[in-house]
Amino acid sequence: MANLMKTAQTKAKAAAVRRLPPRWGGWLLAVPPMLFTLLFFLAPLVLLMIYSFGKIDILTFEIKFGWNLGNWAALGNGVYLSGLIRSLVLTLVSTVLCAVIGFPTALAISRASGRIQTVLLLAIIVPYWISFVVRNYAWLTLLGPRGLVTRLLTAVHLTGPGQDLRYTTGAILVGMVSSYLPLMILPIFVAMERIDPAVLDAAADLGLTALATVRRVILPLSMPGFIAGILLVGIPATGEYTIPSILGGGKTLMVGNIIHDQFLGVGDIPVGSAIATALMGLMLVLLLATRRRVRQLEDVL
Amino acid sequence: MSSVRKRHSFSTAVLAAVLVLFYAPILVVAVNALNQDDTLNSWGGGTLRWFRQILADGRVRGDFGTSALIAAATTILSVAIALTTVLAARRLPHGGRTAFNMITYARLMLPEVVTAVGLFLLFRRFGIEMGLVPVIIGHTLFCSAYATVVVQARYAAVSGRFSEAAADLGAGPWRTFRRVTLPLLAPALVVAGLLSFTFSFDDVVSSVFLSGSSVETLPMLMMGMIRQRVTPEVNAIAVAVMTITFVVVALVVAATNVRAAGGVRSSRDGATDDE
Amino acid sequence: MTNDTSAPAKATANPPDQATRTGDAPVLELRSLRREYHGTAVVEGVDLELRDGEFFSFIGPSGCGKTTTLRMIAGLEDATSGQILLSGKDVTKVPAHRRNVHTVFQSYALFPHLTVAENIAFGLREQKRPGQEIRDRVSRMMELVELTGRQNARPRELSGGMQQRVALARSLVLDPAVLLLDEPLGALDLRLRRQMQLLLKTVQQEVGITFVYVTHDQEEAFSMSDRVGVMNAGELVQVGAPRDVYERPATRFVADFVGAVNQLPARVLGRSGNTVEADVALFGRVRVPAAGEIGTEALCVVRPEVPALGPADGAGPGCLVTDVSFEGPQTSLGLRTADGIALTIVVPSHSLSRDLAVGDAVTVSVREDNLWLIAA
Numbered sequence A: 001m002a003n004l005m006k007t008a009q010t011k012a013k014a015a016a017v018r019r020l021p022p023r024w025g026g027w028l029l030a031v032p033p034m035l036f037t038l039l040f041f042l043a044p045l046v047l048l049m050i051y052s053f054g055k056i057d058i059l060t061f062e063i064k065f066g067w068n069l070g071n072w073a074a075l076g077n078g079v080y081l082s083g084l085i086r087s088l089v090l091t092l093v094s095t096v097l098c099a100v101i102g103f104p105t106a107l108a109i110s111r112a113s114g115r116i117q118t119v120l121l122l123a124i125i126v127p128y129w130i131s132f133v134v135r136n137y138a139w140l141t142l143l144g145p146r147g148l149v150t151r152l153l154t155a156v157h158l159t160g161p162g163q164d165l166r167y168t169t170g171a172i173l174v175g176m177v178s179s180y181l182p183l184m185i186l187p188i189f190v191a192m193e194r195i196d197p198a199v200l201d202a203a204a205d206l207g208l209t210a211l212a213t214v215r216r217v218i219l220p221l222s223m224p225g226f227i228a229g230i231l232l233v234g235i236p237a238t239g240e241y242t243i244p245s246i247l248g249g250g251k252t253l254m255v256g257n258i259i260h261d262q263f264l265g266v267g268d269i270p271v272g273s274a275i276a277t278a279l280m281g282l283m284l285v286l287l288l289a290t291r292r293r294v295r296q297l298e299d300v301l
Numbered sequence B: 001m002s003s004v005r006k007r008h009s010f011s012t013a014v015l016a017a018v019l020v021l022f023y024a025p026i027l028v029v030a031v032n033a034l035n036q037d038d039t040l041n042s043w044g045g046g047t048l049r050w051f052r053q054i055l056a057d058g059r060v061r062g063d064f065g066t067s068a069l070i071a072a073a074t075t076i077l078s079v080a081i082a083l084t085t086v087l088a089a090r091r092l093p094h095g096g097r098t099a100f101n102m103i104t105y106a107r108l109m110l111p112e113v114v115t116a117v118g119l120f121l122l123f124r125r126f127g128i129e130m131g132l133v134p135v136i137i138g139h140t141l142f143c144s145a146y147a148t149v150v151v152q153a154r155y156a157a158v159s160g161r162f163s164e165a166a167a168d169l170g171a172g173p174w175r176t177f178r179r180v181t182l183p184l185l186a187p188a189l190v191v192a193g194l195l196s197f198t199f200s201f202d203d204v205v206s207s208v209f210l211s212g213s214s215v216e217t218l219p220m221l222m223m224g225m226i227r228q229r230v231t232p233e234v235n236a237i238a239v240a241v242m243t244i245t246f247v248v249v250a251l252v253v254a255a256t257n258v259r260a261a262g263g264v265r266s267s268r269d270g271a272t273d274d275e
Numbered sequence C: 001m002t003n004d005t006s007a008p009a010k011a012t013a014n015p016p017d018q019a020t021r022t023g024d025a026p027v028l029e030l031r032s033l034r035r036e037y038h039g040t041a042v043v044e045g046v047d048l049e050l051r052d053g054e055f056f057s058f059i060g061p062s063g064c065g066k067t068t069t070l071r072m073i074a075g076l077e078d079a080t081s082g083q084i085l086l087s088g089k090d091v092t093k094v095p096a097h098r099r100n101v102h103t104v105f106q107s108y109a110l111f112p113h114l115t116v117a118e119n120i121a122f123g124l125r126e127q128k129r130p131g132q133e134i135r136d137r138v139s140r141m142m143e144l145v146e147l148t149g150r151q152n153a154r155p156r157e158l159s160g161g162m163q164q165r166v167a168l169a170r171s172l173v174l175d176p177a178v179l180l181l182d183e184p185l186g187a188l189d190l191r192l193r194r195q196m197q198l199l200l201k202t203v204q205q206e207v208g209i210t211f212v213y214v215t216h217d218q219e220e221a222f223s224m225s226d227r228v229g230v231m232n233a234g235e236l237v238q239v240g241a242p243r244d245v246y247e248r249p250a251t252r253f254v255a256d257f258v259g260a261v262n263q264l265p266a267r268v269l270g271r272s273g274n275t276v277e278a279d280v281a282l283f284g285r286v287r288v289p290a291a292g293e294i295g296t297e298a299l300c301v302v303r304p305e306v307p308a309l310g311p312a313d314g315a316g317p318g319c320l321v322t323d324v325s326f327e328g329p330q331t332s333l334g335l336r337t338a339d340g341i342a343l344t345i346v347v348p349s350h351s352l353s354r355d356l357a358v359g360d361a362v363t364v365s366v367r368e369d370n371l372w373l374i375a376a
Helices: A002-018 A026-051 A070-076 A078-111 A114-129 A132-143 A148-155 A169-193 A197-205 A210-221 A223-238 A242-247 A255-266 A269-289 A291-300 B002-032 B049-056 B058-090 B094-109 B112-125 B132-158 B161-168 B173-202 B205-210 B218-228 B233-262 C066-074 C116-126 C131-144 C160-172 C190-207 C218-224 C242-247 C252-257
Strands: C028-037 C040-050 C055-059 C081-086 C101-104 C178-182 C210-215 C227-232 C235-240 C262-272 C275-280 C284-289 C297-302 C308-310 C318-326 C330-336 C342-348 C361-365 C372-375
Touching (some): A078 A169, A078 A210, A078 B002, A114 B233, A132 A148, A169 A242, A169 B002, A223 B094, A242 B218, A255 B205, A269 B094, B049 B233, B058 B094, B058 B132, B058 B218, B132 B173, B161 B173, B161 C101, B173 B218, B205 B218, C055 C066, C131 C160, C210 C218, C218 C242, C227 C242, C227 C252, C235 C252, C252 C372, C262 C372, C275 C297
Parallel strands (some): C040 C235, C055 C210, C055 C227, C101 C178
Antiparallel strands (some): C028 C040, C227 C235, C275 C284, C308 C361, C330 C342
């Protein structure tokens, strides 16, 4: 009985510190954001799902609703499916590349100290604030037949002279990685910073080489950062529209473009809705799968 | 140990490569904005011609104003939503707070096409014309999420015991908010606002879907110019946009230093025990 | 049910209002105070009356409810049931910012965006006092806590001890009816803590305000308080002057808490007046003072400093030394009798022969009125 009281005591203390007395009218404050979210975030998603079961009349462009699975079946065939798969593969490769490049980068930054570290962090974050359009347009210049990168690669015999590297899958990859890398580096860095330096000392004390320490201690302990990074990169990247538009040269290469065409081009909204809903579902699955780690995500963010 | 140095030099090399990856394109754009050669195949000498051209271009100026207007409106809405969300979440039971958090993160992570397209359907359904307001709402959707994360982090550090202390000393809820909570939150609100402004100004997806035929933002104009491969004007616009971003970043850094000076950490952190 | 031992111990229960001087209304009164959390009571049935100008401490192990009780007095937590009265007025439902009670927090909670002077002036500004009055009161308070010259410093520039004093000044300047202090010295090192204890005691006597202090450090509470209240698992187990609580613990828990490590089984044989006749292990039949309701099976509390050490052929039961721990001014000895009864005693080091070693035979003797009987 005394133990029960004691645990309740500690919980009460913790809760009282965390939460302010409810009489301060918190519910009133919650109304505006709740209303906004309900109306402009949740309702549209529900609408998407409803529309994905509709069917469009080609002649009148009117949409009839019902439990029409036609759109979903359409996802299974040719054009859409290959686009979806290509999207997913591209995203996967981009995410993996980001992770592979991001880890040593975060490591190097965490090894820097004081002023230099702050400067490095800023140097990593600032490009993310420069619009995607600007950054990826720049790649167009660099990857053109006379572009600097092309000339460099020709010099090391990785490609023929005068090759136009724009509008290729490789160009999109470069754009994606260079655009999303900061979102992978930062969470990993934050996770690394949380590692108790005493643990690293213990590893050295137990005879681990620097490489082994990285592999067996730092890497596993940075896992929450990886998870956060994969979510922050992988999910938005799947629906990326701007980068394939610029570096894909107008050819429909990724899901974002496909959806755009359905809605603002061809006009087959139900199919577009189905694709968007499928994307949404995929993201939900990913989020739920890492739900246990969401707590750590909060810390990292 | 040489193995330590080897590991060090590998990750440092990667870091250097990453920095080149980030800044080389930007530098190229900046250089080309001054390039006389309009085919951009080589350096044709320096010139300010492209800048003069975009300043004279009414469409460019108009779109710049539109983007700025939208960004300003988005910023105000986003910061307001972030502030109310953070203040409310504190007072909700555990389940409510988790729900708020999940919705905030969902807005951050869900691909923008999905949310933009959903809004497209919503407005169409209720007969609202695409244009300025739909775009602002679309931007606010994700900008408010970023703002919330920023304000939330700061609030967690400063609330709780300071509001208790204020109440203990005789300040009611509103007075506590005005005299303690708000001043301590201010730097975070500034950062959140600047973040929202930048992201809204640069946004492409929501703008494309929700602008309709009457509204054009600067990024949209740039996308069109890039596709049509018209002139190197785009470089000049890009440099102009980048300059704005850098100004914003400088402001953020300044605000962050102010926050550090104001002492966000516990009044006991860093206090030495000597007299 | 609270045991009040501020009067000499009786074999029967004490009348409840021993704490009040005739004619004075208590400045703080707690009646059946109770706080529930998720159906479990974390504070239960607390009754207390405090005089004006008293220095009172709540002591007890972590999680016993002392901080929660303090926060309820401050109004930072709601009482589930019961009443809190300040100078006779029921303030149970009054919100914190309207109570004339102020707190010195464990983490100081100094406003980081305000200077020292602005921190101290905070409550006065809230009361809309005229500027000159605020300035005067703030500078007088800063003198009192020995902080002059630091008006424009920011909290983060100050050492822990100085921040502590700002927190004290900030609450004290408002002239509260009661000042609450929640483990304020926990973060300080030993030397600084002693200094601050002295300062707190001096300030309290000079200002004459009732202090309610919460700590888990029994020595600290004893040295500063007029009375202490021992709490365990949400209940106020014993209230009394430090010496009374120390020499006459009401229950086994209190005895353990104040360090009375020797508790010998005893059988009660009869009562007469203040004392009880009992058969105590090791010491045999004795006539000793006792706590309130005890049955036939009891425990005899022998405080470690009570037994006197004698040579092997001295008076009193014999034992063997099992442990010798030199602690500076005193030495702690572990003793064991032939029947296996273990005793820990503490003697001034200078009174011990240097050759005393483990295995030596000694005798112990006690004075009957230094023993104390409690319920088993």
